[in-house]
Amino acid sequence: MDRDPDRTTKEQRVGKRDVAVLVLFLFAIGYFLYALRYPAGTWSDPGLGLFPRVVGVLLAVTIVVGYLHQRFRRSGRREFASSEDTPGPRAGKWRVATVAFAVAAYVVLAQRIGYVIPAVGLVWVTLWIGRQRPWWQQLIVAVSLTAGSYVLFEMLLGIPLPTAFGA
């Protein structure tokens, strides 16, 4: 049975929103509980923990009210839906996860072996998932971009790039 694509999109988005709202709510509760570690002082002489407690409570209440409000007007239309929140294809999410992982790997490696090789790897991964050119072109572009960035930032602008073992 065919499903209305608009409806699917909205359902998926609302489903994602529910998860996001739940995570945010748990975060607000955790933040508030952690803020209890700090002295609150009094209202006329606020301590370290008073403002975070107020913000934590406000955040939790806002999320709960927002969630209830959303549930009661789900049939309402979105007027300023941006293109950015349309769900992408599954392959798209895989691409994003790969690049996020590549950035994390870059940070780990750059601390040990410096800028150049991890940067080439990071750019190559970005080009590889784009699948717009053969692997040897991807490699040439990755090396060129890294070399260009090294010359521009390290040599011309004097911005220090990561070195091996912080040397």
Add this chain to the structure above:
Amino acid sequence: MDFSNLLPALNAVLQPAPLLGLLLGVLIGSLTGVLPGLGAVGAMAVLMPFSIALDPIAGILMLAGIYIGAQYGGSTTAILMRIPGESSSVITSFDGYAMTQRGRAGVALAISAIGSFIAGTLAVAGLMLLGPTLANVALNFSSPEFLALAFIALLVLSRITGDSFWLSFASALLGVVFATVGLNVISAVPRFTFGIQEFALGIHVTPLAVGLFGLVEIFLQLEGSEKPPRVHGVKLKELLPSRTDLRRSIAPIFRGGSVGFVFGLIPGPAAVMSTYASYTFERRVSKRKEEFGKGAVEGVAGPEAANNAASGSAMVPLLILGIPFAAPTAILLGALTLHGLSPGPALISQNPVFFWSIVLGLYFANAVLLVLNLPLIRLFTYILRTPSDILMGGVLLVTIIGTYAIRNSFFDVYVLLFMGVLGYLFAKAGIPRAPIILGFVMGGVLERSFAQTMALSGGNLAYLLNRPIVVGLGVVGILVFVLPPAVKRAARARADGRESVKRSAE
């Protein structure tokens, strides 16, 4: 009104570094606007760390140039390809692209540039006239007024961003939460460090802003990886508008400029909202209503003037009150802080040359854009053919290098990645990201003024009702909060009524 600092400011702007910063900024901004994807905020965030390599005037002018340049650039793709490079160019694409299809792309681009220049000039004149007066008023502000202003700004912004006020406000509060990490603004005692030494210094504005805007845009681009669309070419001789085009555009330009200026003074995505307001107004007052959407030059002139005027007047709350009302000015506030400057009512009296340099720089930015952008249209159409994967690879490198370079800290790059993933998840769930950065940059002001207000009032918030400015701000806040939905509801009811009359007549 004291303009005695204009000459020293002019001298400060006409130095090689500020001019270079300005030129770089408007060019990068134009390119950012032309290339669908990164956006003005993303580009400003990515380049914010590099702005500190320049002197404060040059660095801030570079970022302000990006902001203004992106409004120009965004309209280029909106007109030539019906792909708005910026959200503030969506409206321009209606009539701009229709003009392109009729072979009038050059005229649309020229009117857009001329309108933007005139409106930008109006905004700078307004800033010059309004700035010192508003600063004098704001000198009477103390902590209760700043608390009210910052809180109302967050509320109003949340009201008009995204489709749910509550989620937008939660987003803003999340920004405030991030601001509480590290040294407390009152007692300088660290909080929420979780035993991690780097957290003691707090979350830096750079990884937060770059992650939420720069990295997220890269993620969203990679997720889509769309093929580049066809680009219409434009010849230089086609850029000359006829006398009729100019005559039809001049009033919409001035009206759009005025609408944009007013919108820039209130919290929210002023540039975007002002284009909608200007377009609606132009269609209402036009004698050729039927031409709108089919290539009416007024539909390009008004909105283009509006978005540029709004970008200029958005500097008023930032520079005079020290409170940004939108994401781009929040990033500018972050950059000002990086340069050790604190904008606010005292900026004009304590650092007049800086203030007037920024005002003059904004004017020059508009002039440079007018002179440069039209001849560079052909170059922009060529750049539009840059393969997206190469572009994203390059931007990703710049993003990471910029974040690392601020404090030579890998920890900041981890924060960047965290914010990027968080922003991506928010984007997928339809939760706006702009309020996070506003909440973050206002977090310090909120906490400081909250503590001082509580101390002043002896813990009794009813004390705020004895402060006339706070009450006045509250009334303005309520009006801004309540009026737009009421107007929208009234317009919808009127439209429904008209439809039912039409149906019953049939």
